[in-house]
Amino acid sequence: xxxxxxxxxxxxxxxxxxxxxxxxxxxxxxxxxxxxxxxxxxxxxxxxxxxxxxxxxxxxxxxxxxxx
Amino acid sequence: xxxxxxxxxxxxxxxxxxxxxxxxxxxxxxxxxxxxxxxxxxxxxxxxxxxxxxxxxxxxxxxxxxxxxxxxxxxxxxxxxxxxxxxxxxxxxxxxxxxxxxxxxxxxxxxxxxxxxxxxxxxxxxxxxxxxxxxxxxxxxxxxxxxxxxxxxxxxxxxxxxxxxxxxxxxxxxxxxxxxxxxxxxxxxxxxxxxxxxxxxxxxxxxxxxxxxxxxxxxxxxxxxxxxxxxxxxxxxxxxxxxxxxxxxxxxxxxxxxxxxxxxxxxxxxxxxxxxxxxxxxxxxxxxxxxxxxxxxxxxxxxxxxxxxxxxxxxxxxxxxxxxxxxxxxxxxxxxxxxxxxxxxxxxxxxxxx
Amino acid sequence: xxxxxxxxxxxxxxxxxxxxxxxxxxxxxxxxxxxxxxxxxxxxxxxxxxxxxxxxxxxxxxxxxxxxxxxxxxxxxxxxxxxxxxxxxxxxxxxxxxxxxxxxxxxxxxxxxxxxxxxxxxxxxxxxxxxxxxxxxxxxxxxxxxxxxxxxxxxxxxxxxxxxxxxxxxxxxxxxxxxxxxxxxxxxxxxxxxxxxxxxxxxxxxxxxxxxxxxxxxxxxxxxxxxxxxxxxxxxxxxxxxxxxxxxxxx
Numbered sequence: 048x049x050x051x052x053x054x055x056x057x058x059x060x061x062x063x064x065x066x067x068x069x070x071x072x073x074x075x076x077x078x079x080x081x082x083x084x085x086x087x088x089x090x091x092x093x094x095x096x097x098x099x100x101x102x103x104x105x106x107x108x109x110x111x112x113x114x115x
Numbered sequence: 116x117x118x119x120x121x122x123x124x125x126x127x128x129x130x131x132x133x134x135x136x137x138x139x140x141x142x143x144x145x146x147x148x149x150x151x152x153x154x155x156x157x158x159x160x161x162x163x164x165x166x167x168x169x170x171x172x173x174x175x176x177x178x179x180x181x182x183x184x185x186x187x188x189x190x191x192x193x194x195x196x197x198x199x200x201x202x203x204x205x206x207x208x209x210x211x212x213x214x215x216x217x218x219x220x221x222x223x224x225x226x227x228x229x230x231x232x233x234x235x236x237x238x239x240x241x242x243x244x245x246x247x248x249x250x251x252x253x254x255x256x257x258x259x260x261x262x263x264x265x266x267x268x269x270x271x272x273x274x275x276x277x278x279x280x281x282x283x284x285x286x287x288x289x290x291x292x293x294x295x296x297x298x299x300x301x302x303x304x305x306x307x308x309x310x311x312x313x314x315x316x317x318x319x320x321x322x323x324x325x326x327x328x329x330x331x332x333x334x335x336x337x338x339x340x341x342x343x344x345x346x347x348x349x350x351x352x353x354x355x356x357x358x359x360x361x362x363x364x365x366x367x368x369x370x371x372x373x374x375x376x377x378x379x380x381x382x383x384x385x386x387x388x389x390x391x392x393x394x395x396x397x398x399x400x401x402x403x404x405x406x407x408x409x410x411x412x413x414x415x416x417x418x419x420x421x422x423x424x425x426x427x428x429x430x431x432x433x434x435x436x437x438x439x440x441x442x443x444x445x446x447x448x449x450x451x452x453x454x455x456x457x458x459x460x461x462x463x464x465x466x467x468x469x
Numbered sequence: 470x471x472x473x474x475x476x477x478x479x480x481x482x483x484x485x486x487x488x489x490x491x492x493x494x495x496x497x498x499x500x501x502x503x504x505x506x507x508x509x510x511x512x513x514x515x516x517x518x519x520x521x522x523x524x525x526x527x528x529x530x531x532x533x534x535x536x537x538x539x540x541x542x543x544x545x546x547x548x549x550x551x552x553x554x555x556x557x558x559x560x561x562x563x564x565x566x567x568x569x570x571x572x573x574x575x576x577x578x579x580x581x582x583x584x585x586x587x588x589x590x591x592x593x594x595x596x597x598x599x600x601x602x603x604x605x606x607x608x609x610x611x612x613x614x615x616x617x618x619x620x621x622x623x624x625x626x627x628x629x630x631x632x633x634x635x636x637x638x639x640x641x642x643x644x645x646x647x648x649x650x651x652x653x654x655x656x657x658x659x660x661x662x663x664x665x666x667x668x669x670x671x672x673x674x675x676x677x678x679x680x681x682x683x684x685x686x687x688x689x690x691x692x693x694x695x696x697x698x699x700x701x702x703x704x705x706x707x708x709x710x711x712x713x714x715x716x717x718x719x720x
Contacts, residue, residue, distance in 0.1 A: 049472075061489030061683075061690040067650060085488070100473040101650045107493030108484055113473035139549065165549045169542070170576035177539035177573070181546020184533045185513070185555065189546070207536045311531035311547070313511040313555065322525045324534040 049098025051090050054110040060085030064102035064111065072096055119294035124262040125150035125192075127295050128218055128282065129158070131263035132190050134299055135270040137216070138164035139189040141178040143171055143197060146230045147286040148220035151192040172197040176204030176217075183213040184323040186310030188270055192218035194286075195236050196227060198244065205279060206245030210325025212309075212340070214273035216266065217251070218282040220289040223448040231448025232286035234370060237425035240283045241399040248337055250344050251279040252351065253398040255369040259293035265396070267299050274304050276347055283398060285421065287371040287450065347400055354402035355394040358384065362391030364460050365409045367430045368419040369395050371450060376419045379456035388464050398426070406433035415463045416440040419456055421449075439463075478503040478512075478529045485523060489690020491680045492520060492589065494647045495656070496527055499560070499587060502661045503530065506668065512556040513547050515540040517570075519562035520595040535559075538570020541577035544584045556667055558585040564594045567603040567627050574629070579638040581672035585663045588629060591680040592701065599685030603627045606704055611685070630677050630710040640672035642710040646679035646702065648694040655707075671714060679705055 058081055065073045065088065072095050075086040088110075090096060103111035122130065129151045132140070140155040152168070159166035169175035175191045182189035193201060198219045208215050221236045223229040240253045252272050254265040262284060269280030311321045327333040355373075358380060359365060368376040373394040383390035391413075393405045406416075415438050418427035424442040431440050443459040445451045475481060479500035486492045503509050512530040516522055518537035525532035535543040540559035548557045566574050566588050577584065593611055594600040600613040604626045608617040618626075630642045641663060645656035656678060663674035679701050681693035688696060709715075 057483045059488035063489055063690055063694070066691055083483075098472055103473040104650050104653050105494070107486065107490055109475045109479065109493065109497050111473070112471065112475075115470055115472050139546070141546070167545070167549065170572050173539065174542040174545075174573050174576065177536060177542035178546035178549075180535070180539075181515075181533070181543040181548075182550045183546075184543070185547050185550035187550050189550075203536055204539075211534075311513045311533055312551065313513060313531055314509065314529070316510040320529055321531045322534070323532070324525055326522060326534055 048094060049096045050093065050114040051096060051102070052112040052114070053088060055087040056082045057108050057110045058085055058087035059083060059108055060087060061107065062088070063105040063107065064088050067101040067105040069099065069101060070095055070097070073102055119296050121292055122259060122295050123150055123290060123292050124259045124284065125220065125289040126154050127259045127263040128192070128266045129154035130297060131266035131299070132216065132270070133158060133162065133164070134297060135188065135267045135301060136304060137188040137190050137270065138162070139182045139187060140164070140166050141169050141175040141191050142193065143169050143175050145194045145197045147222060147289050148192050148194045148218065150289070151218060172200035173203065176201040179215050180204055180208060180213060183208065183215050184311045186307040186312055188274070188304060190216040190218065192220065194220050194222045195224050195233065198236060198239065202245040205243070205251065206247050206249065207325050208279050209243070209245070209249035209251070210247060211323050212277040213323065214277050215279045216269045216273055216282070217279055218284065221283065221285045223446065229448045230286065232371060232421060232450060233446065233448060234285055234372065234421035235423070235425065235446065236283065237398065237420070237422060240281055241401070241429070249340065250399050251281045252276070252347060253281050253283050255283050255396060255398050256288055257370050257373045257394060259288070259291060260295050262288060263295050263297060264299070267301070271302055272351060276343055285370055351397060352400045352402045352404070353396035354405055355396060356405050357392040357394065359391035359393060359405065359409050361389055361412070362409065363389040363414045364391070364417065364464050365413045366390065366392045366417045366419055366456070366460070367395070367406070367426060368392065369398060369426070372419045372421055375451055375453050376456050378453035379460060382453065382457050383460045388460060390460050401429045401433065403433040406430065410434040410437050413438060415466070417443050417459055417463055419443045419451055422446060476500040476504045478509045480527055480529050482526065484527060486520065487684040489681070489683045489693065491647045494653060495587065495589060495678050495680065496524065498653070498657045498660050499558070500528065501657065502664050505661065506664055508556045508664070508668070511554055512558065515544050515547070515557065515559040517559070517561040517565035519565050521560055521562060521589065522596065524560050538565050538568070539573055540565065540570065541573040541582070541584070541586065545577060545582050548582065548584050552583065556664065558587060558664070560587045561589065562595070563590045563592065563602045563604040567629050575633070575636070578633045578673050578675065579636050581638040581640060583667055583670060583672050585667050586673070586675040587660065588675055588677045589680045590629070590677055590705065591682040593682050593685045595682050595685055606700060626704065628705060630675070633675065634710040638673060639675065639711055640713050641666050641674040644677040644679065644705060644707050644710065646697055646707060648681065648697040679707070
């Protein structure tokens with residue numbers, strides 16, 4: 048299992064990570080608002096993540112840390 | 116006494132710069148300063164230095180910006196139209212508090228003007244030349260010896276105060292040949308902990324920058340810069356006084372105009388007119404003190420210039436307009452003759468007697 | 470085991486760029502390359518005027534902010550101040566590099582100045598609010614081409630890699646983009662090569678990165694990445710435009 052850590056307050060809610068995930072495990076949390084006023088990215092099912100880091104590579108703000 | 120060598124003014128600047136430790140020169144061809152570049156092109160490769168002919172004056176001044184950012188002594192030279200192009204870079208150098216030496220061997224203007232001597236870039240030089248609040252230290256040599264001496268001094272002052280020193284010469288100074296002593300007391304350049312030379316992972320990164328988007332911060336930066344300018348005014352003003360102590364008529368002139376005026380003063384004295392000369396060597400900071408002293412006894416001042424009257428404004432300010440200040444000038448590449456200046460002295464003297 | 474994190478050469482502060490702007494990706498790639506080559510301590514970056522004007526706040530190496538378009542001239546000075554010990558890169562947008570700074574760009578390339586240039590082409594002036602750039606596409610609507618770029622009136626976009634490839638000077642020119650994971654990998658390889666070339670003393674290396682500007686293109690970040698595929702790449706084909714060392718080897 049891989050682990051994703053989000054620097055949530057730096058997320059601008061662009062959603063590029065959501066599209067990048069080959070397993071469609073990410074979403075923008077519609078029920079949360081971060082300090083910048085964006086719906087931040089989050090992972091829906093950590094168990095399913097293989098740690099391919101596609102999300103992190105697409106993130107323009109470098110907020111995702113990937114561990115395997 | 117060191118041996119003297121016969122040199123052109125432009126070459127004296129170049130050799131003095133090398134003696135002062137300058138190993139980087141960037142320029143673009145323009146008359147009448149080309150000898151500086153030619154001299155550097157010959158010398159620099161032989162002493163491990165860098166001469167590079169830039170694609171424009173704009174590029175040249177920005178190459179200067181780069182070397183200065185890296186903490187090394189660097190210079191460029193040009194003539195009036197080329198200095199206008201460097202104006203942007205001069206403003207950025209000031210905004211980033213970078214030291215540099217810039218030489219302007221002036222020619223007639225405006226526009227493309229001519230290639231003969233002029234002093235009509237006085238405003239441009241003493242008021243900064245580019246946009247924003249700033250000053251350069253402006254040094255006005257009146258001999259080939261001074262071309263060399265003020266170049267060395269210019270580097271020292273630039274490093275000391277983190278600002279641009281400009282040698283404001285003219286075509287005559289650049290082209291004339293005189294014996295020069297190149298025996299200088301060279302001080303090592305000060306430490307430059309602000310320079311961008313690579314962090315070596317041993318310190319926080321340095322940033323050389325003139326952008327400041329927070330108005331309070333930009334205001335403070337300007338205020339601090341002007342405190343430094345005040346120190347320059349207090350400590351670095353230079354001038355020569357010639358027969359001023361008892362003078363009725365005091366001439367203000369710099370560079371080639373001062374040499375002509377000195378002859379006229381001598382002739383006036385022979386004719387019984389008490390004439391004198393104040394020769395500003397720093398045009399910024401302008402030497403106010405000798406004018407404030409002279410205005411206590413002088414009947415009138417004459418500003419002798421190769422311009423339509425630019426320094427005359429500083430003379431009027433320094434004398435608080437207590438006595439008349441008149442202009443004696445030639446422009447377009449013409450130089451006032453000693454006879455013209457003498458005539459002006461006699462006229463002003465007669466006017467004063469009435 | 471950490472398999473992905475912010476590189477050391479990128480300072481841990483929020484970037485000021487708009488949501489979905491690919492500047493952030495390219496910053497990260499440059500920083501990753503600096504980390505991997507172990508050159509942070511000797512690298513000096515030159516920031517432009519434009520959206521990335523504040524790049525000096527984001528890179529951990531020494532940074533200089535240049536006047537608009539003058540970064541290659543400033544880089545020339547920094548490099549020549551200490552050619553053995555300085556690794557110098559410029560980071561410039563299309564207005565900076567291909568309009569006001571074109572002379573500095575061409576001449577640095579012609580001199581084969583041993584520097585690395587990261588050129589961000591997003592076909593628009595972003596910082597000033599979306600005006601027509603030297604690289605704006607024919608027909609592209611911008612604030613100053615509100616009826617679409619009319620090539621009869623204001624001419625054609627400049628293809629920088631193609632143009633510079635005609636010069637004998639430059640060592641390496643490649644155009645890449647960052648609109649997908651695959652393309653990001655290719656972009657990183659190109660950027661790494663552009664820095665390695667400098668370390669090896671090979672000379673002027675420029676990587677043109679086709680980038681997006683969702684805000685001024687008036688699109689979602691996702692649509693902007695697709696617009697790169699649909700509109701930008703057909704006009705600005707990706708690939709290596711010059712690789713002198715490779716050419717020599719092939720001979």
